[in-house]
Amino acid sequence: MNKVYLAAAFSERWTPDSQLRLSSPFFRRMTALQKSVVQAFAALDAMAPAVMTQAREQNAPIFYSSGFGELSAMLQVTRAIMDHDLPVSPKEFQHSVQNAALAYLSMTHSIRHPCYALSGGFLSADNCLQMAQQRIAYGLDSMGFVIHAHEYLGQNGADRAQAEILLLSHHAEQAWRVLDFCRDGALEDFTIHRPEIFTEDDSRIPPWLLNQGIPAAARMVRSLSGESLVTQWLPIP
Numbered sequence: 001m002n003k004v005y006l007a008a009a010f011s012e013r014w015t016p017d018s019q020l021r022l023s024s025p026f027f028r029r030m031t032a033l034q035k036s037v038v039q040a041f042a043a044l045d046a047m048a049p050a051v052m053t054q055a056r057e058q059n060a061p062i063f064y065s066s067g068f069g070e071l072s073a074m075l076q077v078t079r080a081i082m083d084h085d086l087p088v089s090p091k092e093f094q095h096s097v098q099n100a101a102l103a104y105l106s107m108t109h110s111i112r113h114p115c116y117a118l119s120g121g122f123l124s125a126d127n128c129l130q131m132a133q134q135r136i137a138y139g140l141d142s143m144g145f146v147i148h149a150h151e152y153l154g155q156n157g158a159d160r161a162q163a164e165i166l167l168l169s170h171h172a173e174q175a176w177r178v179l180d181f182c183r184d185g186a187l188e189d190f191t192i193h194r195p196e197i198f199t200e201d202d203s204r205i206p207p208w209l210l211n212q213g214i215p216a217a218a219r220m221v222r223s224l225s226g227e228s229l230v231t232q233w234l235p236i237p
Contacts, residue, residue, distance in 0.1 A: 001137045004168050005175030006233070007055075008048040011164040011210050012040035021046070024108045033066065033151040036163035037101040038108050040147070044165050045109075051174055055167060060143035061114040063132045064102050065124035067150060067206035101149060101163075113145075122200040124148070125209050126221050126229040129166070130182045136170050143169045148209055164210045177215060177233045185220075185230035193218035193232065200224045 014036035020027070022042040027035065045052050099117035106112070116131070118124050125148040132144040149163040169175060187195065195218035198207040209215055215233050222228045 002139055002170040003172070004133045004136045004170065004179040005172055005236070006166060006177035006179065006215065007051045007143070007169040007171070007175050008044055008167040009165065009210055009213060009215070010040055010044040010047060011208070011213060012036050012043055012162065014039060014161045014163070016159055022108060026104055026108060030104055031100075031151070032159055032161040033149050033163070034101045034104045036151075036161040037064075037105055037147060037149050040163040040165050041105055041109055044167065048167070048174075051167065051169070054171075055143045055145070055169075056111075056113075058142050059113050060145055060167070061116065061132075061135070061141055062102065062105075062111070062145040062147060063116050063118070063128040064099070064147045064149070065118045065120070065128040066098060066101070066148070067121055067124050068119065101147075122206050122223045123221055123227060123229055125206055126182065126231065129179075129209060129231065130229060132168055133179055133182045136168055142171075143167065146209070148206075150205060162208075164208055166209060166215070172236065175236060178236060180232040180234045182229065182231040184228065186228060187220065187230075189230045190218050190220075190232060192234070195220045195230065195232075198222070 014032050021039045098119040102115045102117055118128055120127060128148065129146050132146050135141045136144055146166040146168065147163060149161060151161040168179065196216045197220050199222045201224060207221060218232045220228060220230045
C-alpha cells in the first residue's frame with residue numbers, strides 16, 4: 001500500500017470584510033460558505049503553486065464535506081415554503097444543495113476533477129479524510145483534496161464561514177506530514193501520541209482537521225451514535 005503524505009494545507013475564514021483573493025463575476029451570488037471554499041483554494045494555489053500544478057495535472061479528486069450542507073440557504077427555502085411566499089427563486093434552490101460550493105469552485109478555478117460531496121454531521125470531515133486516504137493508499141489516486149467548510153449563522157443569515165483544504169499525495173517530496181492512519185477505532189489504537197478527543201455531545205460544531213494550519217498529531221471523533229474515527233499523523237523521518 002502507498003504511504004499518504006500531507007503536501008499542502010490552508011484554512012480560510014470569510015467575513016463580509018475579508019479581502020478578495022480571487023475576483024469573479026459569480027462572487028456576488030455566492031454564500032459566505034461558498035466564498036470561503038473558493039478563496040481557500042485560491043490561497044493554496046498561491047502558497048504552493050508547484051504541488052497544485054501537479055494536482056491539476058493528475059486530476060486529483062476533491063472530497064468536500066460540510067457538517068450540515070448549505071444551512072442558511074436551506075433554511076431560507078424552507079421558510080419561504082412555510083410562509084407560502086411562492087414562487088421560490090431558483091437561485092435559492094441552487095444554493096440549497098450540499099455540492100453548490102463545489103460547483104462554484106469548479107467554475108471559478110476551471111476545475112474538471114472528480115468531486116464528491118458529503119454532508120453527514122459530526123464525522124463528515126473525518127469521513128472525507130478517510131476516503132481520500134484509502135483511495136491513495138490502494139493506488140486508486142495519486143493525490144487528493146480534502147475540503148471541509150462550515151458557516152456561522154448570524155442575525156441576518158450566514159455572513160461568516162470557514163473552509164480548510166488538505167492536499168494529500170503519495171509523493172514524499174515537499175511533504176511535511178505522513179498520515180499514519182484514519183479509520184474506525186478506539187483509544188487503544190494510539191501508541192505514540194495522546195489524542196485530542198472530540199465528542200458530539202460536547203461540541204455543536206464539527207471539529208476542524210487543522211489547528212493553525214497544522215493537523216493534530218492524534219485525534220479521535222465520536223458521534224452520539226457511538227461511531228468513532230481515529231487519526232494519527234507522523235512527521236516525515
